[in-house]
């Protein structure tokens with residue numbers, strides 16, 4: 001049997017990892033500023049994380065959601081505290097798409113409505129509703145096409161207000177910083193307008209925090225910078241530092257009823273152990289503060305380099321806009337300088353490293369990019 005060929009691959013096999021360093025099967029060392037696609041939050045193979053999962057595996061790895069799992073309650077309390085949403089309710093699942101799928105479904109159950117507002121360049125996942133609110137027709141299958149979604153320009157308050165007029169809107173879904181779309185920061189005033197419109201028209205504000213959340217920007221949720229609360233926060237990537245775990249944090253006014261949502265694997269013992277280890281390390285090592293400080297340091301360093309059109313983002317979610325003719329810089333970073341980064345169209349380098357990145361590691365990128373961009 002062959003693998004179903006859906007990804008263009010770099011010819012590299014990673015066999016070992018620690019912190020923000022990974023090694024390939026030839027013994028070559030790389031700096032990981034991609035974090036395995038924003039997933040590695042506390043660093044690869046963090047000892048506390050490895051220990052907690054290992055220990056849990058020896059006790060019980062899995063049992064179904066038909067019995068009490070105290071680790072889930074422990075996780076809910078800790079997440080509520082660290083994220084500053086102690087009165088919210090947690091539903092656990094397995095991936096970012098699934099988190100958004102459940103959030104949208106819940107918004108529709110809650111309001112009894114069908115219309116969803118999403119934004120240009122948004123990415124929310126590949127399952128049916130999540131992909132329907134994603135602005136990329138090439139990944140929307142005919143069966144996923146729907147008239148229920150209205151795409152509006154990002155950061156355009158006037159068109160948002162106009163769209164509410166005349167539509168029965170169930171939900172607005174928005175990334176605090178668009179990731180796949182190229183690191184586009186939602187303005188604070190735009191997020192406040194979403195909050196105000198949702199309040200005025202009885203719609204649900206869904207903050208997709210799958211990529212921009214979990215402390216990456218220095219706030220727990222990037223949306224927090226706007227100073228207003230969303231009704232539902234969706235999260236995944238950094239939550240398990242590589243263990244597949246995701247969740248939605250739901251405001252207290254949204255009431256559950258039995259069987260409205262459900263999952264086999266979501267919130268299993270191992271997933272909770274992984275997620276708890278992540279939050280413990282984030283707190284003890286003050287990783288949100290580090291993300292903010294090192295992010296700022298990196299951003300300022302990047303702004304001093306030639307040929308860069310724009311540096312966007314917050315904390316350790318950074319987009320470096322390069323002119324089209326410098327299309328080989330990302331590749332050179334990987335194969336000449338051994339630095340993993342992410343990308344976005346048309347020519348954006350995306351930095352999504354672990355939140356405990358050091359200044360010395362940031363300097364490594366600045367030095368390599370300095371060489372690539374000189375002259």
Ligand SMILES: Cc1ncc(COP(=O)(O)O)c(C=O)c1O
Nearest residue numbers: 095096097123124125179210211
């Ligand atoms: C903002 C955002 N939402 C949702 C998703 C989907 O997450 P997953 O791939 O875990 O389904 C992603 C993945 O890149 C994302 O960036």
